Amino acid sequence: MLTDGKFVLKIMMELLWLLLPVAAASGWWVAQREYTGKRNGATIRNAEYFKGLNYLIDDKPDQAIEVFTRMADVDRDTAETHLTLGNLFRRRGEVDRAIHIHASLIARPNLTTNQRCCALFELGEDYLRAGLFDRAEELFRELLDQPDYTEVALSRLVHIFQQEKDWQQAITYCDRLERISSESKQRETAHFCCELAEVANQRRQDDAAKAWLLDALARDPDCARASLLLGRLSIRASDYQAAIVALQVVEQQDRGYFPEVIAPLGQCYGALGRLDEWVAYLWEVQQRDHGGRITDALADWLMRQEGEEAALQFLERELRDYPTLLGLRRLVEIKLRRGEGAEYADLKALHCVSTQMLNSAARYHCVNxxxxxxxxxxxxxxxQRWNTIKPMSDLVMKTNA
Incomplete structure (x- = not known):
C-alpha cells in the first residue's frame, strides 16, 4: 500500500507524461504561426511590389511612389529598390518625384550607415538636377567625412561653386580633391584664378588681377588665357612692352589661340612706333601657321605699304597652297577695286557669298x-570642360606636302 507521498509522486509522473505531447503540439503550433506570419509578410510585400510595378506600367507614377514609399516601413531591405526607383525618376526628368523618394528614405530610422549615405548622395544629385545648389551643398558637405564618398562629394562641391561663381571656394575644394585623387586639377584651378582676375579687372583692381594671373600661370604654365589677360591688363596700363612679352607667349602655349593676339599685338607695336617688328613677327609665325587671319593681316599690311599688286601676288601665291575664306575675300576685294571688267559681276557675287559664309560660320569649337x-x-x-573651346582653323585644305 502506497503512502500519501509516494501516491502524489506517482500521479505527478503520470500527468507529466500526459503533458509532454501537449507541450510538443503547442510548440509546433506556435512555430507554424510564426512561419505562416513570415510567409504572409513576404507574400504581402511581394504583392505590394507587383502592385507598384503595375502602376508604373500603367504610367501612374504617383500611385507607384506611394506604394514603394509605404513599403519602406516593412524592412530596410527595400531601401535599394527605392534608391533605384528614385534614380530612374531623376533620369526621366521627374526630379520632384526623385526628391520625394530619397527624402522619405533618409527619414527612416532603420537604415544602415551605408544606405543612409547612399540616400544622402542621391538626394544631393536630385537637388543638383533641380538647381537647388544650397541644399545640394549641405548634403555633399555632410558626406565629406565618409571615406567612400569624400572624392565624389568634393567633385560635386567644385561643380556647385562653379555654377555659383564662387571661384575661391572652387579653388579650395579643387586643391583638396587633387590631393586625394590621382587626377591633376591645375588646368581647372588656373581658369578659376583667371575668373577672379576678370572680376578684379572689372573693378579696376589691377594689382589683384595681376596677382591672380600670375597664380594661374604658376598652376598651369600653358594657360594661354592668363597670358592674354596679362597682355590686355598691360595695354590698359600703357605698358606696351610688357603686353608684347605676354602676348607673344601665347603662340608657344597654344598656337590655336594665336589669332586672338594678332590685333592687340599690332596695337602695341603701333603705339611704340615699331610696326615693322610686328610684321616681321607675323611673317615668322606664318611659316608655322597659314591661317586665314594671319594671311589677311599680312595682305592688309602689304596693300597699305607696297600697294595692291604686292598684296595680290602674295594672296594668289598663298591661296594656291593654303586656301582660306578670309584670304579669298581679301583677294576678291582687291580685284573689285581695280575696275569693272567682264568678271566684275562674278567677283561681286563671290565676295557676297564669302562674306555671308564668314558672318554665319562658327569661329570656335570644342575639341572634346x-x-x-x-x-x-x-x-x-x-x-563643361575647361580650355577645350578653340578657334576653328579656316584653312579649307592644304594642297602641298
Missing part, C-alpha cells in the same frame, strides 16, 4: 564634344 559657337568661351557650355 564638338560644340560650335561664334564667340570664345573658356568653359564649354555643352560638356
Amino acid at each position: 564634344c564638338g560644340f560650335v559657337v561664334k564667340s570664345l568661351h573658356w568653359c564649354c557650355p555643352s560638356c
Whole structure:
C-alpha cells in the first residue's frame, strides 16, 4: 500500500507524461504561426511590389511612389529598390518625384550607415538636377567625412561653386580633391584664378588681377588665357612692352589661340612706333601657321605699304597652297577695286557669298564634344570642360606636302 507521498509522486509522473505531447503540439503550433506570419509578410510585400510595378506600367507614377514609399516601413531591405526607383525618376526628368523618394528614405530610422549615405548622395544629385545648389551643398558637405564618398562629394562641391561663381571656394575644394585623387586639377584651378582676375579687372583692381594671373600661370604654365589677360591688363596700363612679352607667349602655349593676339599685338607695336617688328613677327609665325587671319593681316599690311599688286601676288601665291575664306575675300576685294571688267559681276557675287559664309560660320569649337559657337568661351557650355573651346582653323585644305 502506497503512502500519501509516494501516491502524489506517482500521479505527478503520470500527468507529466500526459503533458509532454501537449507541450510538443503547442510548440509546433506556435512555430507554424510564426512561419505562416513570415510567409504572409513576404507574400504581402511581394504583392505590394507587383502592385507598384503595375502602376508604373500603367504610367501612374504617383500611385507607384506611394506604394514603394509605404513599403519602406516593412524592412530596410527595400531601401535599394527605392534608391533605384528614385534614380530612374531623376533620369526621366521627374526630379520632384526623385526628391520625394530619397527624402522619405533618409527619414527612416532603420537604415544602415551605408544606405543612409547612399540616400544622402542621391538626394544631393536630385537637388543638383533641380538647381537647388544650397541644399545640394549641405548634403555633399555632410558626406565629406565618409571615406567612400569624400572624392565624389568634393567633385560635386567644385561643380556647385562653379555654377555659383564662387571661384575661391572652387579653388579650395579643387586643391583638396587633387590631393586625394590621382587626377591633376591645375588646368581647372588656373581658369578659376583667371575668373577672379576678370572680376578684379572689372573693378579696376589691377594689382589683384595681376596677382591672380600670375597664380594661374604658376598652376598651369600653358594657360594661354592668363597670358592674354596679362597682355590686355598691360595695354590698359600703357605698358606696351610688357603686353608684347605676354602676348607673344601665347603662340608657344597654344598656337590655336594665336589669332586672338594678332590685333592687340599690332596695337602695341603701333603705339611704340615699331610696326615693322610686328610684321616681321607675323611673317615668322606664318611659316608655322597659314591661317586665314594671319594671311589677311599680312595682305592688309602689304596693300597699305607696297600697294595692291604686292598684296595680290602674295594672296594668289598663298591661296594656291593654303586656301582660306578670309584670304579669298581679301583677294576678291582687291580685284573689285581695280575696275569693272567682264568678271566684275562674278567677283561681286563671290565676295557676297564669302562674306555671308564668314558672318554665319562658327569661329570656335570644342575639341572634346564638338560644340560650335561664334564667340570664345573658356568653359564649354555643352560638356563643361575647361580650355577645350578653340578657334576653328579656316584653312579649307592644304594642297602641298
